[in-house]
Amino acid sequence: MPKTSRRLTVHPPTLREVEVIRTVDITPGMRRVTLGGEQLRAFTTAGGFARPAFASEGFDDDLGLYFPYPGQRDPVLPVQGEAKLTVPKDPRPLSRAYTVRRWDPEAGELDVDFVRHGVGAGTTWAYRTRPGDRIHLSGPSTSKTFPVGADWWLVAGDDTALPAIGRLLDELPYDARAQVFIEIAEDAHRQELRELPGVDVTWLVRPGTRTAGTAMAGTTTAATASPLTEAVRGTQWWPGQAFVWLAGEHTAVRDIRRHLVEDRGVPKEDIDFAGYWRRSSVVALEADGAMPDPERTVTPFQKLHDLTELVAPLAIRTAVELGVPDLISRGVTGVTDLAAKAGADERALGKLLRYLHSLDVVTETEPGRYALTPVGEVLTLEFIADRLHSAGVVGRELLGLHGLTESVRTGRPAYASVTGQTFAEVRAEQDYEDRHLERLAKFQPALAGPIATSGLLAGVRHLVIHSGGAGAHAREYVAAHETLRVTICALPAQADWLRRDLPATIPDERQRSRVGVLEQSVFEPGPAADAVLVSRAFKTLPDADAAHALRRAAENLTPGGRVLLIEEVFDTDELDEHDGEADLIGLVCHGSGLRTAAELDAVIARAGLTRRSARTVGLGVTVHELVRSTAD
Numbered sequence: 001m002p003k004t005s006r007r008l009t010v011h012p013p014t015l016r017e018v019e020v021i022r023t024v025d026i027t028p029g030m031r032r033v034t035l036g037g038e039q040l041r042a043f044t045t046a047g048g049f050a051r052p053a054f055a056s057e058g059f060d061d062d063l064g065l066y067f068p069y070p071g072q073r074d075p076v077l078p079v080q081g082e083a084k085l086t087v088p089k090d091p092r093p094l095s096r097a098y099t100v101r102r103w104d105p106e107a108g109e110l111d112v113d114f115v116r117h118g119v120g121a122g123t124t125w126a127y128r129t130r131p132g133d134r135i136h137l138s139g140p141s142t143s144k145t146f147p148v149g150a151d152w153w154l155v156a157g158d159d160t161a162l163p164a165i166g167r168l169l170d171e172l173p174y175d176a177r178a179q180v181f182i183e184i185a186e187d188a189h190r191q192e193l194r195e196l197p198g199v200d201v202t203w204l205v206r207p208g209t210r211t212a213g214t215a216m217a218g219t220t221t222a223a224t225a226s227p228l229t230e231a232v233r234g235t236q237w238w239p240g241q242a243f244v245w246l247a248g249e250h251t252a253v254r255d256i257r258r259h260l261v262e263d264r265g266v267p268k269e270d271i272d273f274a275g276y277w278r279r280s281s282v283v284a285l286e287a288d289g290a291m292p293d294p295e296r297t298v299t300p301f302q303k304l305h306d307l308t309e310l311v312a313p314l315a316i317r318t319a320v321e322l323g324v325p326d327l328i329s330r331g332v333t334g335v336t337d338l339a340a341k342a343g344a345d346e347r348a349l350g351k352l353l354r355y356l357h358s359l360d361v362v363t364e365t366e367p368g369r370y371a372l373t374p375v376g377e378v379l380t381l382e383f384i385a386d387r388l389h390s391a392g393v394v395g396r397e398l399l400g401l402h403g404l405t406e407s408v409r410t411g412r413p414a415y416a417s418v419t420g421q422t423f424a425e426v427r428a429e430q431d432y433e434d435r436h437l438e439r440l441a442k443f444q445p446a447l448a449g450p451i452a453t454s455g456l457l458a459g460v461r462h463l464v465i466h467s468g469g470a471g472a473h474a475r476e477y478v479a480a481h482e483t484l485r486v487t488i489c490a491l492p493a494q495a496d497w498l499r500r501d502l503p504a505t506i507p508d509e510r511q512r513s514r515v516g517v518l519e520q521s522v523f524e525p526g527p528a529a530d531a532v533l534v535s536r537a538f539k540t541l542p543d544a545d546a547a548h549a550l551r552r553a554a555e556n557l558t559p560g561g562r563v564l565l566i567e568e569v570f571d572t573d574e575l576d577e578h579d580g581e582a583d584l585i586g587l588v589c590h591g592s593g594l595r596t597a598a599e600l601d602a603v604i605a606r607a608g609l610t611r612r613s614a615r616t617v618g619l620g621v622t623v624h625e626l627v628r629s630t631a632d
Contacts, residue, residue: 018035028116316388467534
């Protein structure tokens with residue numbers, strides 16, 4: 001199977017205002033709200049932007065719904081642009097994500113199901129709203145098709161996953177085979193779902209509730225596996241290729257995924273998962289016990305974000321490098337055992353754990369024993385750990401920030417003075433480059449898919465690509481254009497990874513035969529081509545080098561050929577902290593960083609090229625079509 005088992009479709013970011021048509025209680029624990037309105041069809045905004053009709057092709061598509069802050073009549077909303085939604089910062093929109101349970105384009109009806117629980121902006125709205133009320137939504141940003149090549153499904157989720165599971169069962173082929181496990185709060189929350197001969201559905205009731213015909217007692221704690229986790233661990237594994245879909249509480253999803261990867265040998269790429277919610281404390285408003293107090297309720301992610309001042313972030317990074325959060329999540333809770341497993345001094349580790357306790361990253365369950373708090377649970381997510389660990393793909397790059405003062409003083413990279421080697425030497429390490437490219441490849445389909453269908457490659461017979469994750473780009477392009485030939489230009493370490501990766505990324509031999517890998521840098525003129533795609537390659541280069549690379553990219557273009565340039569720019573009108581962070585990392589690692597639009601224009605002109613057009617595709621990515629200046 002290809003690494004991305006489900007084909008991805010990207011939808012233009014669109015804010016819509018819709019109306020409540022009706023509400024119905026599916027069970028005592030679930031209310032369905034049906035939405036409709038003209039803006040579910042194609043429409044033009046007040047600002048003159050044409051927006052497409054609502055579309056939802058994936059069973060697990062999600063939307064963002066926007067609610068007013070307590071005491072306010074109107075919600076804070078993102079601002080609709082031509083190709084993106086701009087999110088206000090102070091205050092930010094009060095939004096929650098929900099699954100598209102049903103979309104009927106002919107009737108223009110959209111069903112969204114809400115789990116009933118005590119305190120929550122979305123739940124409270126759903127149980128108070130009436131037909132005729134209006135609400136804003138955005139999304140889905142992307143949709144995924146069913147996986148290709150799977151012999152059977154393993155599906156596991158709790159109440160929050162029921163809308164997606166219900167839609168999946170509605171849309172599965174009649175001959176599909178699946179094992180489905182659904183955890184609910186009480187027996188009365190079972191739903192009528194479509195029955196298929198090859199699909200086994202198992203309902204699980206959380207401990208502490210009474211069930212019809214099943215007695216279960218006790219409470220589930222952070223140290224006790226959920227019924228969902230235990231059911232998946234104990235299931236009989238069917239023969240053939242399995243595709244796994246998991247959703248629900250973060251800890252249960254994490255533990256099930258670990259079991260499947262480590263014990264069952266399921267490839268990570270054959271598991272789709274989402275931790276829809278995390279255990280955390282919600283503080284209700286004094287004036288309205290059903291609404292969270294936005295000033296006193298802080299999510300684990302928000303709290304972790306706040307812990308970025310000197311000692312706190314360094315202590316947290318130390319814990320990640322020692323593997324402490326991962327060990328605790330696996331049941332190693334005592335200081336003595338943790339020190340032995342982590343290779344640490346017991347007394348010193350005790351000091352670190354005491355400090356982490358003061359930060360609410362861990363909690364002491366009994367003297368000398370610790371458990372993760374909701375904030376600590378976030379540290380077990382792979383993408384967070386990769387960022388915080390000094391050997392992680394992102395974490396290793398972030399080491400350069402320790403030289404920020406030097407870089408600001410000199411305008412030059414400080415990475416070598418901090419780490420003893422240049423970042424180019426880091427990228428030359430095959431292990432690091434493999435992990436770096438693997439990470440890049442995960443994010444490329446959302447960009448490559450829209451380019452493949454945008455018309456940008458119309459008439460192109462030979463395309464040269466300079467880009468991280470180039471294999472994912474090539475897969476989308478040769479699949480969409482039957483006569484297209486692709487040459488990927490890459491440095492030796494990248495080329496080695498690509499040659500090993502291409503059979504899995506492009507399993508179709510006929511399509512793969514039209515893709516070649518050439519060991520060559522962006523500074524060398526490539527083979528003759530109708531178009532050259534250069535994607536996000538210049539953040540690491542000074543202006544003169546970037547202009548030289550662009551000039552060389554265009555050197556062997558056939559008559560009428562184009563350079564397709566994708567390069568992030570720093571928007572000085574809409575300052576964004578993530579752009580600022582990327583800019584500083586580029587400075588300390590490479591002496592460069594993000595360019596403003598004017599600075600990028602200067603590089604293009606210096607290369608002797610002219611922008612013929614700038615087209616926005618996918619999730620707001622701009623592709624610049626460049627041609628040789630007429631003077632050349």
